[in-house]
Amino acid sequence: MLQDLINALSLGSIYLLFALGMSLVWGTVGILNFAHGAIFMFAAFVSSVITDQVRLPLPALIVIGAAVGALLSVAVQLLAFQPIMRRAKDHRSGEMQILIGGIGVAAIPLAIAEEVTGSNPFGFAGSSYVTSTFSLLGVRVTSTQLMVVAAALVIGIGVIVWLRFSRSGLALRSIGVDPETASLMGVNRRVLSLSTMAVAGGLAGLAGVLLTYNLGAITPESGDVLLIKAFAAVILGGVGSMAGVIVGAYVLAVAETIVLTQTSGLWVDAVSFGFIFAVLLFKSEGLFGRREVRRT
Amino acid sequence: MIAWYDTNIILIQSTFVGLLMALSLQVPIRFGVFSFAGIGCYGIGAYVAAIMTIRYEWPAAAAIGAGMLIAGVVGYLLALTVRRLGGLYLGMATIAFDLIVGVLAVNGGDLTGGPSGLFGALADVTTLHLVLISAVVIGLLAYSERGAIGRRVEAVREDPELAASMGIDVRRHRQAAFVISALLGACAGGLNVLLRTTIAPTDIGFSLVVLALTMIIVGGSRSWAGALIGAMIFTWLPGFLEFSGQWQKVIYGVIVALAAIWVPGGLLGMMTDAYRSWQRSRRDAGSGDGDRTPLGSRAEGTPA
Amino acid sequence: MHFGGVKAVDGLSIDLTEGSIFGVLGPNGSGKSTLLAALTRFVDLTAGSLHLDGEEYHRIPAATFARRGVARTFQTVRLLPGLTVEENVRLGADRIRGRGIRERGKGDDDVAEAIGRTGLRGLERHRPGELSYGAQRRVEIARAIVAKPRLLLLDEPTAGMNQSERQEISALLRELREEGLTQVLVEHDVQMMVDTCDHLFAMNFGKLIADGVPASVVREPAVREAYLGKRWSEHV
Incomplete structure (x- = not known):
């Protein structure tokens, strides 16, 4: 039982690290980035390729992963989303095209990783970091799990504090509520969007490296699965609410763990899809989200 | 010709199935409904047709028809359920619906064959059947793109409020989009399973949504012809890209990304635009100066 | 009609008789467009009722209402x-x-x-x-x-038009009236309203401040103060 809880906690932390960036971008800049999963995977992939050549410790891989994620995310924003938004005739059609553009862009890193790995799982066999396992009261905890949970909570709370108390956080929240007024008040939307995308990409890269350590290896397709789960966590918590996404990620992980232990395990995926459906239908603003204040 | 047909029969058949599948996503988009439920209905159609064929030995037409009927009902119920959702949220809810269909297939026990799926759905579906069905579907859709129906659909997509002020029942049109999408998806799924004789849960995942969407984005989302162009490209492209060796998938990815970003109307949209500007230049060159004043004096002001 | 606590149009009672042009005059944000939206069932009433041919219609969808022979234009070109x-x-x-x-x-x-x-x-x-x-x-x-249509609602049909175009539209609307078409016209151009309409409603802050024959309505002090103060001098 306690073991299940530990597992749920580390699973939820992975969801959270992945979903934080997605939620940040969606709730403020208004972009639902479907390339987020590919960015996550590709950051881990590049780290894996590098550490196969040079034996690197964990902190170095985390830095590489976060940097690759941030760069890729900025590239997607510059090369895909900005041109789409410039050409879109209104917010509604722009939103759709960004979703489609994200799916299109995601195909490139996925194809590269699949090509190089032959669609086989990749990991950090070359890294100098080795996961150690502790046994406490009959519960097994790995050092990586502890790190994942700590990273998720620290970063999650850090983002909340930053959004609430810093000037740039306030500016970011203001464009999430009313982009036009925010621009009038001197908020540079373009720069802010770019830096937010960079932060989100960095978080995705970090999550990619940590998840790969946690699982031992991931496949190039891992990003797609996480994308849907993160979407469920964001929707559950409420778009635009960082506290919501934290709760959403852990609720989803606990629910999945319960389903996993109580059934054959084949129903696990139904949990996230079911959550998405149920929340959208019955409480579309999620648990903590604000009601839609944006004018349509 | 016969030899070419024999060697490429799989690709030829896949083109038509791909066309029907792409249309099942395109029709709702044309109605302004961002629903991907057609792919879930593809799964429903495939599984129902396979079960009817294997277990009850129904003839192909009845097995596919049963799948379409069930999918149509599901599509209608889905339309009622998600009637208050729009845009992105509707898109994501319907993707969740597609994936739930996959989970149900995995957990269907003996009925759906679980994770390994169903085998041996043998039926006498031929390429001729595919061509005939596609021709009928294209005929009906082409009709719906013209005249009064075409204008109504255009109004419902571009400006639902305006459509309502014209006396158009927007809600009914949206429901119709869901049902038509479900029927097309189920038809494609049923045909494909009877041609290939197998179906597994992994066949109807997120990647199928991406494939169908890709066809429409590159081909064009405004007309059936766009779906046909897209289905042809993405069925035959992998073969043509063989020269590029192992980077084939990357090239594929670049094409999709470029189309999504820079050619929102797809190839068909590009051709239509080119044709229209040619038409315009011809008209401008031909007409005298009589009625051209409104064109020349394009007001810059916006209403208060 | 309420917009988040603010009553957009309050206590307004208007009665449209057949074959006339009714003008609705008022500054921006005075509730003119909301009035049209309510009449055509695009926004729901929070209080009050709507009747067509003596039959209540404030619960039917906009599309159904439109099919009864009511047409409208929008403030922005659509x-x-x-x-x-x-x-x-x-x-x-x-x-x-x-x-x-x-x-x-x-x-x-x-x-x-x-x-x-x-x-x-x-x-x-x-x-x-x-x-x-x-x-x-x-x-x-x-x-x-x-x-x-039997009833036509026009929301600033001549916005962005020049003077001669406005006169053409005004003439067209009067011609349509002679054919028996009832119209509700929302406009900013006071001169055009006076020339075109049979009856004028002046609104401000969602309330009716004057109504009657156009020439007398525009002379009401309340109307001048609310809306015409500056503009009237431009037009005369």
Whole structure:
């Protein structure tokens, strides 16, 4: 039982690290980035390729992963989303095209990783970091799990504090509520969007490296699965609410763990899809989200 | 010709199935409904047709028809359920619906064959059947793109409020989009399973949504012809890209990304635009100066 | 009608008699467009009622109401960019056709007539994006009148038009009135309102501040203060 809880906690932390960036971008800049999963995977992939050549410790891989994620995310924003938004005739059609553009862009890193790995799982066999396992009261905890949970909570709370108390956080929240007024008040939307995308990409890269350590290896397709789960966590918590996404990620992980232990395990995926459906239908603003204040 | 047909029969058949599948996503988009439920209905159609064929030995037409009927009902119920959702949220809810269909297939026990799926759905579906069905579907859709129906659909997509002020029942049109999408998806799924004789849960995942969407984005989302162009490209492209060796998938990815970003109307949209500007230049060159004043004096002001 | 606690139109009671043009005058944000939206069932009433031919209609959908012979234009131009001028106008004719009210083929004549009356002849095959703003507005009007409605609601139909275009539209509206078409006209141009309307309602802050014969309404001190103060001098 306690073991299940530990597992749920580390699973939820992975969801959270992945979903934080997605939620940040969606709730403020208004972009639902479907390339987020590919960015996550590709950051881990590049780290894996590098550490196969040079034996690197964990902190170095985390830095590489976060940097690759941030760069890729900025590239997607510059090369895909900005041109789409410039050409879109209104917010509604722009939103759709960004979703489609994200799916299109995601195909490139996925194809590269699949090509190089032959669609086989990749990991950090070359890294100098080795996961150690502790046994406490009959519960097994790995050092990586502890790190994942700590990273998720620290970063999650850090983002909340930053959004609430810093000037740039306030500016970011203001464009999430009313982009036009925010621009009038001197908020540079373009720069802010770019830096937010960079932060989100960095978080995705970090999550990619940590998840790969946690699982031992991931496949190039891992990003797609996480994308849907993160979407469920964001929707559950409420778009635009960082506290919501934290709760959403852990609720989803606990629910999945319960389903996993109580059934054959084949129903696990139904949990996230079911959550998405149920929340959208019955409480579309999620648990903590604000009601839609944006004018349509 | 016969030899070419024999060697490429799989690709030829896949083109038509791909066309029907792409249309099942395109029709709702044309109605302004961002629903991907057609792919879930593809799964429903495939599984129902396979079960009817294997277990009850129904003839192909009845097995596919049963799948379409069930999918149509599901599509209608889905339309009622998600009637208050729009845009992105509707898109994501319907993707969740597609994936739930996959989970149900995995957990269907003996009925759906679980994770390994169903085998041996043998039926006498031929390429001729595919061509005939596609021709009928294209005929009906082409009709719906013209005249009064075409204008109504255009109004419902571009400006639902305006459509309502014209006396158009927007809600009914949206429901119709869901049902038509479900029927097309189920038809494609049923045909494909009877041609290939197998179906597994992994066949109807997120990647199928991406494939169908890709066809429409590159081909064009405004007309059936766009779906046909897209289905042809993405069925035959992998073969043509063989020269590029192992980077084939990357090239594929670049094409999709470029189309999504820079050619929102797809190839068909590009051709239509080119044709229209040619038409315009011809008209401008031909007409005298009589009625051209409104064109020349394009007001810059916006209403208060 | 409430917009988040603010009453947009309050305590307004208006009665439209057949075959007249009713003008609604008021500054921006005074509730004119909300009034039209409420009359055409685009926003729900929080209180009050609406009647057509003595029959309550404030619970039916906008589309159903439109099919009873009510047409409207919008404050911003709302044409379908993918259709030609002729097709856009034809969209307005479609609602009558197919419901068996009118025989086939008659639609073509109606479309040609509406295009002719709004001065759009020769532009049938253009797309809205190729037209001047004033021409786009005239397509909107053509689309609204092509179905021969019983009641026509116009939300600033001449915004962005020049003086001579306004006079043409004013003449067209009066011509339509002679044919028995009841109209509600929302406009900023006071001179045009006085010239065109039979009856004027002046609004401010969602309330009716004056109503009656146009010439006397515009002389009311409350009206001058609310709206005309500056503008009236520009127009006279």
